[in-house]
Amino acid sequence: MSLDSDVIVDRRRIRRKLTFWRVAAVLVAIVAVVIVGVVATRSGSSVLASSGAIARIQIDGLIRSDNDRIEALERLEKSAAAAVVVHINSPGGTTAGSEQLYDALVRLKAKKPMVVVVEGLAASGGYIAALASDHIVAQQSSLVGSIGVLFQFPNFSGLMKTVGVQMEEVKSSPLKAAPNGFEPTSPEARAALESLVKDSYAWFRGLVQTRRGMDDALLEKVADGRVFTGRQAADLKLIDQLGDEKTAVAWLVAEKKVKSDLPVRDFKLAPKFGDLTFLRAAASISLDALGLGAIARQVEQAGVAQAMERLSLDGMLALWRPAGSN
Numbered sequence: 001m002s003l004d005s006d007v008i009v010d011r012r013r014i015r016r017k018l019t020f021w022r023v024a025a026v027l028v029a030i031v032a033v034v035i036v037g038v039v040a041t042r043s044g045s046s047v048l049a050s051s052g053a054i055a056r057i058q059i060d061g062l063i064r065s066d067n068d069r070i071e072a073l074e075r076l077e078k079s080a081a082a083a084v085v086v087h088i089n090s091p092g093g094t095t096a097g098s099e100q101l102y103d104a105l106v107r108l109k110a111k112k113p114m115v116v117v118v119e120g121l122a123a124s125g126g127y128i129a130a131l132a133s134d135h136i137v138a139q140q141s142s143l144v145g146s147i148g149v150l151f152q153f154p155n156f157s158g159l160m161k162t163v164g165v166q167m168e169e170v171k172s173s174p175l176k177a178a179p180n181g182f183e184p185t186s187p188e189a190r191a192a193l194e195s196l197v198k199d200s201y202a203w204f205r206g207l208v209q210t211r212r213g214m215d216d217a218l219l220e221k222v223a224d225g226r227v228f229t230g231r232q233a234a235d236l237k238l239i240d241q242l243g244d245e246k247t248a249v250a251w252l253v254a255e256k257k258v259k260s261d262l263p264v265r266d267f268k269l270a271p272k273f274g275d276l277t278f279l280r281a282a283a284s285i286s287l288d289a290l291g292l293g294a295i296a297r298q299v300e301q302a303g304v305a306q307a308m309e310r311l312s313l314d315g316m317l318a319l320w321r322p323a324g325s326n
Contacts (some may be wrong), residue, residue: 006181006197011155027152032048052080052262053263053265054077054083054084054085054258054265055076055083055084055085055266057073057076057084057087057262058087058269059086059088059089059101059129059269060090061089061090062090062091062128062319063092063093063097063101063126064094065094065296068323069259070101071270072267072269072270073105073269074104074107076267077107077111077112078079078103081267082112083107083112083113083114083115083258083262084114085116085117085119085249085264086114086115086117087119087245088117088122088129088135089119089122089126090125090126090129091123091124091125091146092124092126092128092240092317092319093124093318093319094125094319095149095200095316095318096316098124098126098128098318099128100130101125102128105132106132108132109133109134113252113256113258114133115134115135115136115137115249116133116135116137116248117138117244117247118136118139118144118230118239119137119139120143121143121227122136122143123145123320124146124147124149124318124320126234126320127144127146127208127238128318131208131212133218133282135241136238136239136241137241137242137243138234138241139230139244141229142230142241143228143230143309144227144228144229144230144239145226145227145233145238146225146227147208147222147318148201148204148225148316149197149200149201149203150197150317151196151316151317152317153181155179155185156182157182165230167182171254175189175192178192191326196316202208204223204318207222208222212238212270214267221236222236222238230242249264260326
């Protein structure tokens with residue numbers, strides 16, 4: 001019995017030591033990943049401040065109002081960057097967010113020579129952002145345009161009638177909180193929404209016509225909501241040149257007298273802790289080390305949940321979203 005007790009005590013002691021060192025290793029891993037993440041997020045601005053390189057910024061995915069991004073662009077205005085190449089790959093987003101980004105890029109252009117490169121897509125709000133530049137470059141197979149505005153909302157009134165559920169409400173006026181999705185949209189509510197859409201569409205059209213120097217006939221041809229390939233967009237004056245980043249830099253050298261030997265370096269628009277990918281990675285590593293692999297997978301999938309949440313955009317949309325992709 002005594003021998004068995006000693007063995008049990010020894011095993012418990014060894015287990016406690018293993019747990020201690022395992023937790024210590026996890027803490028070291030977390031600290032290391034966090035330090036790497038912070039250094040990476042700071043690197044964009046610090047490198048440019050010391051070198052005067054050409055700054056490369058990326059506008060990806062859905063566009064919303066984003067004060068952190070605006071502050072980053074304002075820091076770029078004050079940096080030693082000699083010029084800016086804006087890469088856009090976006091289907092658009094909210095009209096207000098796209099306008100906010102456009103205004104910020106216009107202010108940046110007033111301080112730094114700027115050129116836009118359309119990677120795969122600059123549609124709707126993405127194209128609004130591109131209009132801030134005096135020169136737009138796109139690849140031949142890029143998609144450009146989708147000049148238009150929409151207001152979408154689900155209507156469950158048919159389903160509710162089928163299941164025998166009715167939403168009751170008391171409101172100050174017929175158009176308050178209309179449409180609400182729980183009852184058929186009234187003619188008055190639909191007319192009010194159409195007025196909003198038409199007003200925003202008129203602003204978008206006017207911006208395109210002014211920035212791209214189009215006459216009325218050409219504007220009518222490009223502003224029907226379609227997207228165009230880069231080759232088509234060049235013929236329709238939606239872009240200025242076919243090419244890639246090298247083409248854009250060559251334009252900066254030729255037209256804006258930027259030095260030809262300057263490197264192009266990334267400037268991060270995300271705040272220092274705005275992108276928590278590295279923190280999720282640290283948490284996943286830690287949970288894995290503790291033998292909690294299932295929970296670690298859930299932490300990694302949290303990024304997917306955030307991506308899904310981004311699809312729920314509120315308000316007026318300047319967004320290209322093909323049928324079936326909702």
